[in-house]
Amino acid sequence: MLVLKEEKGRELIGTADVKSFLQKCQDTTALLQEKLTLLPDTEISNSKKTVDEERRKHVVSEREIQALETRIEYLTKMARSIKDTNPAESAAIMEQVHEMEVLLHRVKGQASRRRQLLSDAYNQQLYSQESKELLLWAGNMKDKLNSKEMGFDVGSAENLLKEHNDLLLEINAHKIRRSEDQAVYLVGRKVLALRCDTGDREVKLVAKLIVESANLEFKRISLFYERFEKLHELGDRVMKGNCVGEVPRTMQKVMEVQSELEAAWKERNVRLQEGLELQQFNREADRIEATLAGHEAFLKINDLGDNVDSVSSLLKRHEDFENVLKLTDQRIRGLQDKASRLSKNSNYTNTIRKRVFVITDKWTDLNRSSNYRRTRLLASQKLQEFNRDVAELLMWIDEKFKIASDESYRDPTNILRKLKRHEAVEKEVMANEVRVDDLRKTGNNLIEENHYARDNIRSCLATLREKWMKLCNKLVERGDKMRQAGQQEQLMELLQV
Structure with missing residues (x-):
């Protein structure tokens, strides 16, 4: 179930x-x-x-x-x-x-x-409408091509050139779509659509060839001028029929205007190209000058450091700055090369050369300033190293001077042991005399090099010499007294025996 x-x-x-x-x-x-x-x-x-x-x-x-x-x-x-x-x-x-x-x-x-x-139906109406607008378009186009407007910077110059190139595309588009070859194309299509009673196989062939030619890319236009002329000759036979209307007169006017438009376009194109190249050059020159101004501001810093670490940091920054200068040098060389190329065929040769001269002069001054600051920083580094070594030695001298100023020798207890310690200090001081001599040589070399801080260096050397002499004299004095105390202690021991 x-x-x-x-x-x-x-x-x-x-x-x-x-x-x-x-x-x-x-x-x-x-x-x-x-x-x-x-x-x-x-x-x-x-x-x-x-x-x-x-x-x-x-x-x-x-x-x-x-x-x-x-x-x-x-x-x-x-x-x-x-x-x-x-x-x-x-x-x-x-x-x-x-x-x-x-x-x-x-x-x-x-x-x-x-x-x-x-x-x-659309193609027939398109032809009728565009044939009326064509001469008006050509007049407006000539007005645009006769414009004297030039760019005031790269952006405006590029826009003008782009608009100008668009005009060329428009002109060539009209050359294909609306000039003699397009007229034959439209008439050929009209012949086929309306089935004109010519019965001419040649007419039909022309129309077919024009339909194919109308789809060619813009870059191939020049290769087909001769072919279009032949097609136009064949198209003239088509235009003699009753179905062509005002096509011959209209297209004759277009042909006359076409050459005028092309000549005007080429002339203005040369001017706009030169104007764009000038503005591109000026833009790069402006950027380089702005870069040089920033470099100049950096070199106006007077800070040379007040210790070894700060000077090392400043030197590192200056090395980085010099690497940036190498890149700037490449940019300037590129600008100079571009100026040489532009000056050969340009209406702005004097303007370009003057601009390059100004930038080159600033660049020379900047390099001179950079080298001067590097020299100052290296001198500062030597100075700070010298000051550091002097300061360290003076501290050491002060410590030893305290020992030399100790009057524990007055207590005869363990006088011989105290004398040994004193003699050890004397040996240490004598061993450091090399440091003192080296600092004196270093300081004198800086003074002979005409160092910017030579007065301070002389003062440091004088202080070092003074304290060193005091230390040495104090040690001799204390040593003599301790040795006398030691001799008395030995004599007392002999008398007790």
Whole structure:
């Protein structure tokens, strides 16, 4: 019983799938038939507004047709699946699918013909409209090309040159789209669309060649000038027919203006290129001068350090600064090279040379100042090392002077042991006499080098010499007294024995 129920259930489900599928097919067929009625193959009105509106509607229609095609593909796959599970309904299902595919083919063909009609109507109106605007465009273009405006900085010069290059693109675009070759192209299309009764195979060949030529890239324009001239000669024969209107006179005017525009563009292009190069040069020169001003400010710092560590830090900073100067030197050399190139073929030769001269002069002064500061820092380093060594030695002398000033020798107790300690101090002092001599030599060398702190160095040397002599004299004096006390102590011991 359960098995029968399951079979009955599957049968009902299959029947429901077939009904659902057929309903979807019917809906799709209805939509396709509706599309056929909305895609007439009648001629299009000459109104631009009507043509534009019809073209927009047709774009929407083609999207909807594409969606219907996708839907039919889905239904076809669905039909194969249902056919396998419902063999009894397979004939009806496939018949429905075939009907939709045939109808879709008709709709697509109708849409293609409609699209061609709209395209031909659009091209005819485009030619009519652009031929009226062309001479006005050419007049405006000549006004732009005759402008005397020049850039005042790199940004404005680049913008002017970009705008000028855009004008060239516009001129060449008009040369392709609106000059003699485009006129023949449009007329050729019109001949084919209107089916002129010439029956001339040559005319049809010309139209076909122009259609292909009109799609050439801008960079290949020059390679086809001769070909366009030949096509124009053939196009003249087409223009003799009744379907060409004012094309010959209009395009003759364009041809006359074309050469004038090209000549004006080239002349202004030379001026703008020179102006841009000058502003690029000035920008780099401004940046270099700003850099030099920053370097000059750095070199105006008078701090030479007040100890060894601070001087070492300043020297390290100056070494880093000199590495930056090497980069600046490369930039200046690059500027000089650029100035040499620009000066050969430029209306701004004197301006460029004067600017380079000023920068080169500042650079020379800056290097001189940098070398002077390095020399001062090295001198400061020697000074601080000298001051440090003198200060350390003076502290040591003061310590030894305290020992030398000790009058413990007056107490005869352990006088011999005290004498040995004193003699050890004497040896230590004598050993450090080399340090004193070295500092004297160092100080005298700095003075002979005309060191900026030579007066302070003399004062330090005088202080060192004075304290050293006092220490030595004090030690001799104390040594003599301790030795006398030691001799008395030994004599007393002998007398007691």
